[in-house]
Amino acid sequence: MKLPSLNVQILLGAALGVALGLYFHALGAEHQLVQGGVYTASLIGTLFIDLLKMILIPLVFCSIAVGIANLRQHQQMHSVWLTTLIFFISSMAIAIVLALLAGNYFKPGAGLHLAMFDHAMQNFQAKQLPLPEFFAQFLHGLFVNPFTALSQGNVLAVVCFALILGITLVVGGDRYKGILALLQEGLAITMQIVGWIMRLAPLGIAALLLQLVAIQDVAMLSTLAKFVAVVVGTTLLHGVVILPLILYLFTGRTPIWFWQGAREALMTAFATSSSSATLPVTLRCTTQHLHVKPEIAGFVIPLGATINMDGTALYEAAAALFIANLAGIELSMVQQLIVFFTAMIAAMGAPGIPSAGMVTMVMVLQSVGLPAEAIAILLPIDRLLDTLRTTVNVEGDMVGSLVVQKFIAQKEAATLHLS
Ligand code: ASP
Numbered sequence: 001m002k003l004p005s006l007n008v009q010i011l012l013g014a015a016l017g018v019a020l021g022l023y024f025h026a027l028g029a030e031h032q033l034v035q036g037g038v039y040t041a042s043l044i045g046t047l048f049i050d051l052l053k054m055i056l057i058p059l060v061f062c063s064i065a066v067g068i069a070n071l072r073q074h075q076q077m078h079s080v081w082l083t084t085l086i087f088f089i090s091s092m093a094i095a096i097v098l099a100l101l102a103g104n105y106f107k108p109g110a111g112l113h114l115a116m117f118d119h120a121m122q123n124f125q126a127k128q129l130p131l132p133e134f135f136a137q138f139l140h141g142l143f144v145n146p147f148t149a150l151s152q153g154n155v156l157a158v159v160c161f162a163l164i165l166g167i168t169l170v171v172g173g174d175r176y177k178g179i180l181a182l183l184q185e186g187l188a189i190t191m192q193i194v195g196w197i198m199r200l201a202p203l204g205i206a207a208l209l210l211q212l213v214a215i216q217d218v219a220m221l222s223t224l225a226k227f228v229a230v231v232v233g234t235t236l237l238h239g240v241v242i243l244p245l246i247l248y249l250f251t252g253r254t255p256i257w258f259w260q261g262a263r264e265a266l267m268t269a270f271a272t273s274s275s276s277a278t279l280p281v282t283l284r285c286t287t288q289h290l291h292v293k294p295e296i297a298g299f300v301i302p303l304g305a306t307i308n309m310d311g312t313a314l315y316e317a318a319a320a321l322f323i324a325n326l327a328g329i330e331l332s333m334v335q336q337l338i339v340f341f342t343a344m345i346a347a348m349g350a351p352g353i354p355s356a357g358m359v360t361m362v363m364v365l366q367s368v369g370l371p372a373e374a375i376a377i378l379l380p381i382d383r384l385l386d387t388l389r390t391t392v393n394v395e396g397d398m399v400g401s402l403v404v405q406k407f408i409a410q411k412e413a414a415t416l417h418l419s
Contacts, residue, residue, distance in 0.1 A: 006198060006199070006201070006202070006264065007260075007263055007264060009201075009202040010201050010202050010205055010263070010264060010267050011263075011267070012202065013201070013202030013203060013204075013205045013206035014205050014206065014209055014267055014270075014271070016206050016210075017041075017205060017206035017207065017208065017209030017210040017213070017271075018209050018210075018213055020037070020206075020210045020214075021209060021210040021211070021212065021213025021214040022213055024037055024038065024210070024213075024214035025213060025214050025215075025216065029214075029215065034214065037210070037214070038210070038211055038214050038215065040207075041206075041207040041208070041210045041211045041214075042207070042211055043207075044203055044204060044207035045204060045207040045208040045211055045271075047200075047204070048197075048200055048201070048203070048204025048205075048207070048208070048272075049204070049208075049272055049274070049277050051197045051200065052197060052268075052272070052277045052278070052279075052280055052281070053153065053276070053277055055190055055193050055194055055197065055280050056153070056155070056276060056277070056279055056280060057150055057153055057155070057158055058186065058190050059187070059190040059191070059194065059279070059280050059283065060155060060158050060159060060162065060279065060302045061150065061158055061161075061162050061186075062162075062183050062184075062186040062187040062190060063162075063187055063190075063283060063294075063297075063298035063301075063302055064158075064159055064162035064163055064166060064298060064299060064302050064303070065162045065163075065165045065166040065169065065183050066166070066180070066183050066184050066187050066294070066295070066298055067166065067294065067295045067296070067297070067298025067299040068162075068163060068165075068166025068167060068169070068170065068295075068298075068299060069166045069169040069170055069180050069183075070294070070295035070298075071170075071295050071296075071299070076408065076412070077167075077170070079407075079408055079411055080296060080299060080300075080404060080408060083403075083404045083407045083408065084299070084300050084303065084304075084400065084404050087308075087400045087403055087404060088304065088307060088308040088396075088400060089344070091243070091246065091308070091310050091396050091399075091400070092308065092309070092310055092313040092344050092347060092348075092396075093340075093344065094238070094242060094310075095238050095242075095310040095311070095313045095314040095392075096313050096314060096316075096317045096339075096340050096343050096344060097340075098234045098237060098238055098242070098314060099231075099234055099313075099314040099315070099317035099318040099321070099343075100317055100321065100336055100339070100340065102230050102233065102234045102318070103230065103317070103318050103321030103322065104321070104336075106226065106230050107325055108224075108226040108227035108229075108230045108318075108321075108322050108325065109226070109227060109321075109322040109323070109324075109325030109326045110325045112223075112325075112326055113326065113328070114326045114327050114328075114371070114374060130363070130366060131342065131345075131363055131366075131367055134345070134346075134349065134360070134363045135345070138345075138348075138349045141154070141156055141157060142156060142157060142160045143157065143160060143161075144157035144160075144161075146158070146161040149161060155276055155302075155305070155306050155351065155352070156306050156307075156351070159302055159303060159306055169183075187294075187298070190280075191283070191284060191287075194280040194281065194283075194284050195284070197280070198264065198281065198284070201264065201267075201268060201281070204271070205267055205268065205271040208271040208272060209271055212271075212383060212384070212387070216383075216384060217380045217381070221381050221384070224377070224378075224381060227318075227319075227322045228381065228385065230318060230322075231314075231315060231318050231319075231385055232385070232388060234314055234318065235311055235314055235315070235388050235389055235392055236388070238310055238311070238314060238392055239310075239311070239388075239391065239392040239395055240255075243310070243392070243395055243396060243399045244258060244399075246399060246403065247399045247402060247403065250402075250403045250406055250407070251402050251403060251405075251406045253402065258290070258398075258399070258402075260289070261285055261289035261290040261291075262285050262286075262289070262290065262395065262398050263285075264281055264284070264285050264289075265278055265281045265282040265284075265285040265286075265394055265398065266391050266394060266395060268281045269282075269390045269391045269393070269394040269395075270387045270388070270390070270391045271387070272354075272390070273354040273355070273383065273386040273387055273390045274352055274353050274354055274390065275305040275306075275309070275352030275390055275393045275394055275397070276305055276306070276351065276352035276353055277352075277353075278305070278352075278390070278394055279301065279302060279305045279352070282301050282305065282394055282397060282398060283297060283298070283301050283302070285398065286301055286398050286401050290398065290401075290402060292401045292402060292405050293405060296401055296404055296405045296408065297401050300397065300400055300401040300404055301397050301398070301401055304396065304397030304400055304401070305352050305393075305394070305397060306351070306352060307348045308348075308393070308396050308397055308400060309347040309348070309350060309352075309357070309389075309393040309396070310347075310392050310393060310395075310396040311388065311389030311390060311391070311392035311393045311396075312346075312347040312350055312356075312357040312389055312393060313343050313344055313346075313347035314389070314392075315357055315361075315385065315389050316342075316343040316346050316347055316357060316360070316361050316364050317339055317340065317343040317364075319361055319364075319375070319378060320339045320343065320361075320364050320365060320368065320370065321336075321339070323365060323370050323371070323374040323375075323377075324368070324370055326374060326377075327370060327371060327374070329369075329370065331368060335368045338367050338368055339364060339367070339368060342363055342364045342367040342368075343364050345363075346360035346361060346363050346364050347360070352390075352393070354383065354386055354390075355379075355382050355383065355386055357386070357389065358375055358378065358379065358382050361375055362375065
């Protein structure tokens with residue numbers, strides 16, 4: 001019997017996971033079947049994430065170094081850099097503006113009071129994270145002994161070292177062609193392994209979603225319903241309207257075409273809540289299904305997975321306004337501008353792991369004098385909201401690589417035309 005395609009299997013897996021999760025939720029956490037089921041699901045889900053994480057570091061290392069080295073001409077390298085950064089910053093800026101507009105309009109949290117959540121905040125200690133210290137820490141984390149970074153799975157530091165290595169390969173030209181060939185082979189091998197890991201994706205995604213739905217705290221969700229609705233609504237608006245519109249305007253590609261090529265990565269992001277764990281899948285979809293050249297995808301995607309987070313930026317800004325409302329504080333225009341900038345820095349600095357945005361959010365709150373302890377209120381529902389924002393984070397990276405590719409192609413055509 002012929003199995004359905006991987007995409008269909010993943011969709012079926014997701015549906016099955018959610019359905020079983022709902023059933024287990026209805027049975028209640030004490031039920032023996034639920035305990036056994038959730039335990040098995042956690043084993044399978046963790047195994048899937050572990051496999052992705054296993055391949056992540058060798059993949060990022062090879063793909064960035066090879067990507068940079070392949071953008072041989074300096075001119076091209078410069079344009080890719082610049083276009084990528086401009087895209088990342090602009091798309092995050094749009095996401096934050098959306099959150100601020102929606103927050104000011106709907107005012108989630110108005111009518112509730114921080115005091116109502118005293119119990120939740122009692123045992124919570126927010127780690128101090130003032131902006132200058134956060135910035136210093138971020139810079140300090142960029143350049144690390146490559147062997148330490150590789151062995152500790154420090155994605156940002158590996159990205160930085162691989163960038164430098166790639167530039168060295170370009171500058172050295174023929175002299176280092178052996179090393180370049182080795183890295184190219186390394187990239188091919190790691191992508192092959194990703195292909196095998198993806199066969200487990202339907203099961204892994206089913207297990208992760210089952211676990212998520214079965215143990216969700218619904219009580220807190222209904223208290224915070226308005227905030228959840230604003231966050232989910234704006235995140236969806238960004239992911240379903242704004243990003244596809246940017247894609248269409250810049251490349252002429254339709255949302256359906258994009259969804260068909262990107263769904264493996266989007267669903268993995270949804271289930272794992274980790275852009276880093278999803279990175280191998282994102283790279284595979286971008287190069288194999290969306291046909292972005294490996295040298296562009298190899299640069300834009302790993303960098304995007306660590307610093308381009310539209311969903312996280314949007315969430316950080318929305319949550320800051322929400323907590324201000326709870327505390328009964330009206331944020332001035334200047335304070336909202338500070339939220340805008342700190343939300344962007346906090347999103348860039350958040351590693352692509354589950355709930356990372358919650359940790360860096362402390363900095364956003366402190367920048368405008370809001371009580372950082374208030375994030376304790378959001379923690380119980382974070383795993384659920386993280387699914388959608390991680391999906392939009394990953395979508396932003398993929399759209400970015402397509403826009404950058406188009407832009408570079410146009411620039412090259414213009415140069416050819418002139419010469
Ligand atoms: N989980 C998100 C990601 O990996 C980061 C966050 O917590 O916002 O992209």
